[in-house]
Amino acid sequence: MSISIQQVRKNFGNFSALNDVSLDIPSGELVALLGPSGCGKTTLLRIIAGLETPDSGSIHFHGKDTTHEDVRERQVGFVFQHYALFRHMTVFENVAFGLRVRPKQTRPSDAEIRSRVQELLQLVQLDWLADRYPPQLSGGQRQRIALARALAVEPRVLLLDEPFGALDAKVRKELRRWLRRLHDELHVTSVFVTHDQEEALEVADRIVVMNKGNIEQIGTPEDVYQHPANAFVYQFLGNVNHYQVQVSQGKAQIGHQLFSAEKGAQDGLATAFIRPHDIEISKPTRGNVRGKQDAAFKATVSHVLPVGPLVRVELKVSDNDRILEAELSQEKYQALAIKQDDEVLITPKRVRIFAEPS
């Protein structure tokens, strides 16, 4: 089931949640709506579900206009951040709910409901919990039950609103891999909302990056990470250093190195973006501060955080006291043997200077 969103606009009072957003979601894809909180991603998801109505614009499911269809008629599976399970019903009854509320003519028999629910509980690997009540389950289990419940009605589209947002980091990682595998099995068109770029990059076929009610970029995870369309996307998909530079004739100087800005960049002040892992650190060897390492510039180590697979180093640029953050592998860190207050030389390997004013 493909979904087509055309020129959708939604305001809440004076706040504009969506500004004429258009988006096409091909059948069978797993798409992530990614953005900071308040960017309109949840509103867009709720409009697709029919839980909100757009002020203008339209939603089409497989070419059919469903803009004015109620959520009850849309046949969507919706998974909420806080599960929204029915607390007074067993897990089994929760999953069976969507089948039991069907009108008599289309309602499956009790035996059919039983086998269908069992099947779904097996799919989410929780068939042994059928007789428990939701409050007796862990967060991860609840969310899997919520997913089974949504799948019970054989939805044409599966919509997930920050499905792993309320879970702790470890469970979240497990569940998102599991969701990916499940999607590969079922191939139901799915849209999920997240503010976690790592989650979106890992799980989705395509990522829709949103900001302030607009879509900034649509692309595969690789696309948006390697070729961010603008400064917002670049900043949002990972840590980044901001560095004020002077652009003249499309070039900017950082240290003793010239970097070219994007096409169309105006002369004047601009912000250069440098990923922490794109900063190379070396020790000054005697006498060659300005020698063969011409591109490098001096900085002082102001802080070292040596935990985790990557060591984070905070650097203070000697010329202008700006703070840069660098990341290096444990090996490199051991080899360099730097500590606080050391003088080092740094070389940015890759720099992005976007054309837009920042």
Next chain:
Amino acid sequence: MDWQQFWHTVTTPRVVASYRLTFGAALIGAIINAGFGLLTAWVLTRYQFPGKRLIDALVDLPFALPTAVAGIALTAIYSTNGWVGSLLAPYGIKVAFTPLGVVVALTFIGLPFVVRTVQPVLEDLEQEVEEAAASLGASRWQTFRKIISPAIFPALLTGFSLAFARAIGEYGSVIFIAGNMPMKSEITPLLIITKLEQFDYAGATAIAVVMLVISFVLLLTINLLQWWANQRNKNGA
């Protein structure tokens, strides 16, 4: 007073009629309150309208108003020349000085109990749970019946029993509107007072004991029902 005298005192037709009125009217009042209280709580939590805060505050009025004032005010409103009474009179409906008046008074004093117990539970109900039910295809009625009502039932039962208990013991507001005609609109607490005024302390105590026993049994039953409802819900809580 021996057993025979006791039995005679508490089973005279006038006294029996008063039990029927007291418990019957209290029960009807509490049932009406369960319905209207739920409706009031629902409107106060789900809808925005001008004057909502005022209405919310007015719900507590029966708590604060001296019962005698409530009784006199209700009598004035429902008597055949009062605001409401004059509208009902052409249809042959008399409220003041009839058992119906007793029901009206007991409903008035019991309303806040239901509203104030159900309202917080309704406020706590997650919107998402209802949306989940809707996305699974449940109609509004199915959502109410299968999702909302199990959640609010224990609170509604509590509100109902509080309103019922209060109505059984109510004296001040009823005696003004009831008219206090023996066999017709005389409540048991009034009979107790009457006996006390006649210095028949033993008779007053006998009737009071019967009231006490019936009230106790009724409230015990309701509490058991509540316990059962909570138990059923606890699996989910």
